[in-house]
Amino acid sequence: MEEQKTPDLTPFTGPAGGWGSVRSLAEILPREQLGPVDLAQLARQNKPGGFQCVSCAWTKPAEYHPAEFCEEGAKATAWELTARRTTPDFFATHTLADLRTWSDYHLEEHGRLTHPLKYDPATDKYQAVGWGEAFDDIATRLKALDPKSTVFYASGRASLETSYMYALFARMYGHQNLPDSSNMCHESTSVGLKKVIGAPVGTCLLEDFDHCDLILFFGQNVGTNAPRMLHTLRSAKKRGCTVVTFNPLRERGLERFTDPQNPIEMATLGETQISDHYHQVKAGGDLAVLTGLTKWLVEADDAARAAGKPAILDHDFIAEHTTGFEDVAQHARSTSWDEIERNSGLTRLAIEQTARIYADAKATIGVYGMGLTQHVLGVQNVTSYVNLLLLKGNIGRKGAGTCPVRGHSNVQGQRTVGITEKTELAPVDKYRELYHFEPPTEKGHDTVSTCEGIIDGSVRAFIGLGGNFLRAVPDHRVIEPAWGGLDLHVQVATKLNRNHLFPAKANGATYLLPCLGRIEEDLDAQGNHKAVTMEDSLSCIHGSVGKVKPASPALLSEPRIVAELALRVVGDNPHVPWMAWAGDYGLVRDAIERTYPEEFKDFNKRLFTPGGFWKGNKAREREWQTESGKAQFTVPTKLSATGFDDEDGVWRLITLRSNDQFNTTVYGYDDRFRGIRGTRDVILMNANDIRERGLREGDLVTLESTVEDGVERKVENLRIHAYSIPLGCIAGYYPELNPLIALAHHAEESHVPAAKSVPVRILGPTGHAR
Template sequence: MKTKDLPEESGPAGGWGSLRGLARIYGAADSEIAALDTLRRQNKPHGFMCMSCAWPKPANYHAFEFCENGAKMTLWELTTHRCRPEFFEGHTVEELRGWKDHDLEAEGRLTAPMRYDAATDRYVETGWEEAFAEIGATLRRLDHESVVFYASGHAGLEASYLYALLARLYGCNNLPQSSNMCHETTSVGLKRVIGSPVGTIVWEDLEQTDLLMFFGQNPGTCSPRFLHPMKAVKDRGGHIISFNPMREQGLVSFIDPQDMTAMLTGKETVISDQYHQVRAGGDVAALAGLCKAVLEADDAARRDGGARVLDTAFIEEHTTGFEDFAAAMRATGWAEIERESALTEEALRAAAAMYLSTDKVIAAYGMGLTQQAGGWLNIAMLTNLMLLRGNVGRPGAGITPVRGHSNVQGQRTVGIAEKTKLVPMDKLRELFGFEPPEKDGTHIVDAVKGLAEGSVRATISLGGNLVRAVPDRNLMEACWPRQELTVMVSTKLNRSHLFPGKVAYILPCLSRAEEDVQEGGPQAVSIEESFAMIHGSTGHREPASDRLMSELAIVAGIAKATLEPNPKVKWDDWTADYGKVRDLIEETYPDDFKGFNERLFEPGGFHRDIGAHRREWRTESGKAVFTTPERLNSLDFDDAPGRYRLVTVRSNDQFNTTIYGYSDRFRGIEGTRDVILMSEADIAEAGLHRDQRVTLVCDFDDGEDRRLGGLAVIPYDLPRGTIVSYFPECNVLIPLSHHDELSKTPASKAVPVRIEAEGVAAREP
């Protein structure tokens, strides 16, 4: 293990470090030479849409319209390594459980459908028709409410639409999705206050804004393409304010790898004009301080006869709840705000002053806000701040959640949702001649509870690594194999494959970058990115194996083997021509997908109608809602002696549960993920020292023993009481019941933990 101090030695985001990182992954994966051509086409019309984050694909694209993270994902997927059936002949499942996540995926692309053989504890090769037949037979004998159809954010709109249709034709709405674990808080919380489950801005707003405000979002690691418009804001004289417990390098400085002058001279762009290290769980208080300062400035203007600070016309016409909210903020004391946020009144007033001095403001946020027990309140408070000056629904202003998976937002749009009110059931009834189930399905948290209780007896996973991704990992690993059936649609081996049900299949699928040729010829798929723009995607690489099937063809194969024939349900026709599926999507969602096939490759994509973008508020009151907070933190536990707030994060060499390598250069950590980051003051007060090995113990009061040991203590610039370690390793510490109170999104950004030194409990802070 090698570590170094931050932030000075880590260097700016981008620059030569980004290129070295790509070269390292290219070599480690032995990626195809042709992968470089795929990068040339990435995120461009008639090209391939990145499988990494859901950042927008602009009409006026760069020569290289990809970032370090997206390129790593492409190179990792287009490896020349192959995980063939012979690999499984030499390794039992029990043995593979001892492998690291990185090593499992580094075996390369899966090449053939595999069935688990309990007698030998190995996966064995099987045929597609045999696999579909046994999956279908097992599904037919199970209680339909006991089956879960999970989807990661990878599959395109076409496969996702048919997957949701399969579940409903089967007889349930059990369609949890990866957003349950990240931005479901947005879908619930933002919809509650502005009537939209997604953000309000489009690309042109970024080009006009005067101020970007970041909350709990790390573009350097999670969405590096965001760094280009951030730099553009600074280049034209705009400002950026960041609120984050950690000093993340992407929010500190950036060297544009596409600017050769900057690369040769080392000229960096300073990103954040102000950087406020709010403590974990303290965002409500920080936002309350900003709102209080704005209201006080308006009160002073009224008292002195000056121009109003608030956008009173907007507030009167477009909002409700303002008076109660304003009264609560005026009554909230600065001492309480400082205590809960770990920020000074002076710092918060400085941020508010910059907010007041700019006309067009965009607020961007990530899972630092959504993955908290009061995540919905974080979002409501952020919305309060933006509503005060009318910074929603006009050019250059708005709210933008930054999504972490390429089509996670789009899958919801076309029906992968457990809540029946989100799906036009009448349209499905009309188009396909059946009675859709009326009962709401299961959220991922409830699905895991169902696994533990035995009510969930089968899971079909359209992508993903669910066993590794959810909280309470020990519980998940114990109950997942009890199922009658587990089916994983995957491109590579992952840990979820190593806990097979009684009947278990791995079904290998095409990568989005690969050619998808069906009976009707070459096919394209589509995705929806964070700004609600729809894009077509065409793969150009030769498939890793001639035995791979597309995600859509796999869904159709399972459906045909499971469901009774229906003359209105034409799986073979849809598999042969994905354009026919897009016609169905347009018929089902005519307002969002008018002219779908004709507009598929429109440069920059075509925009779904988002009411809040036009100041149409689809809330119960028909107006945007000011929310009065009942507390100043987003926690479901109290502070106590010896209790810390753990924040889980991704490394620079990671996408979700995929670990490309062991280099987290922005944080100065090399060769390991077994670390815990703490402030020097906390380390000293706990009686610990740098590189000492410790164990984290969950301090949630539910009687369960959850612990993660062998972690090296690393000094880091953090607020007192806030500590940091890596996802997904720390999932073992997170109780299933520790989640946002409205959306049930796991609260992995403020987990109560204690620290035990090797063999001895550390001193209390």
């Protein structure tokens, strides 16, 4: 296994993609001991009749490339197909106390889980258990609990079929405590877009990238988080589209790209410049930038109309389709450029330059990621971005729209089919009609309230459908000790991770239930391969079929696990045939279609539509399902989204991923694009800040939270590394720095952890604040 090595912080000078990606894959594929049959699966990845990537949610084109996978996607496939195994014999020689000393990397890298396991508190070890015994005991314990004291968490990789069954099971059991990955990333999108345009997801389709003449990027690192999108951007650039980026760090994927599938570019080391203009906005300063762009456009439009010249704004669209424009316009007019410059970290000239480009563009796509959503005012970031697009009618027409780039492969789809804690997003009436029960209507637990409930003891049971919840959430050192107060802890997983190492209390029960991976074959009673489905970032639905022999004959599919538990807890009846659903996923898709007839019409017939089938979006059709019936301009309350005031010695910490990582899964210790090898214990810092604070490159420092609530939040032995980042901002890796994020430091309205602007102090080698 790869070990953390002596750090090498040599700057990387190459492009995203290119030979760097090839060399990275050449390292991980043999490390996972993959054979020719396994490697052949890469040719099926993200194609009709193949399997959908288990990592990012970027859309899959109808006209696909020969290799429709990126470096990150191939790593995710290798990670799942690994020949390594974590068997009951492994647990016979390792206590959980011992395993808690292992790194995230080593826990998952040990290999695929092979058998269901139950924790034995007497030995502090997992032991093999039969499936029937596990299901019976879990069901008995669930029935003994108040349903509202239990939480059913879902990671973003579970299929639409599994997610639908899981959500229905929770509500028939008696709760809608259904937090999922979206609570930690794009819930600000779901809340913000739903409020102002009536649809909780983006409005773009892939074809829009063939017709736009401007793409604006805010807070989205395409090279690490959605590399296949680089093909889309490269094509747009080749036909003359302009790309303008606002992001705190210089990220290689937003600078230049060499297409690994283009022999000429690879042979000549050719590159495509991605961003025409790159502006390094301060963490949390996007509100100021968006206000500045709005200000220039409104004032330029005022002047043009006063002079009898053509208007800059789309007043016909504004009048017919929106409300609240004049309030936003007046706020922009009254906001000073000094305030905008101070809060954004950018010059007025830089913002005006982009405003002019936007004013001249015919069709603009607004791309963004968690650099907007993971702030205290993350929802206002999203709605202010919509303000900008509405000014020129850039929602609901070809080549334009909102484009939030989701992370996990089906996190958007899970919300579509009922994984939500919010009654207004659940198909309550359809549940009553189809399944003849009264679903709960009170708001359930999201991620933050789940953690609060675990801490105060009101949450008694946690079932995790994939993911690494305990590692992904903030305040690890508060949540981890509280976890032992649970009566029941169940995890459905493919590999071991840190969340599995924190059992319920001694007289409770803890189970680890291994499931099939998406790439593995799942056969029906006749020996036919069963398909599942996912929804991508652009609201297109794709079928997925695994054809690799399972890692163990003892593995069960996720739908089968959900069905077995549901059958024992809520019972079988003619309206909800759990085991029939587990045997034939087409029946589940029929049920999804009956529940959501408009979005999933002819679901089974359209399963393998090239490029997926679009579920529809009313906002794209300029039907605004908002309170006013129109798109809503909204006035931001501040120009900084951080949620805290600037003061000397307080830094804005940005947590981020390396390109050797997907979410909490760490593939290795190298971050090629940022020139960091052999370590994840680093802090990226502006060279001028390093010098002015009396620090030096390579110094070991401690970060300390500024939140004063009686909890000590520190991370020690972090190595200072000079990097291109705005003054006053620092950056480091997630999830290692999550202990610095107070649980209460989250987005207003959406409760997304505000991980992109965390207030911290730097304690230097002498222990003094810097």
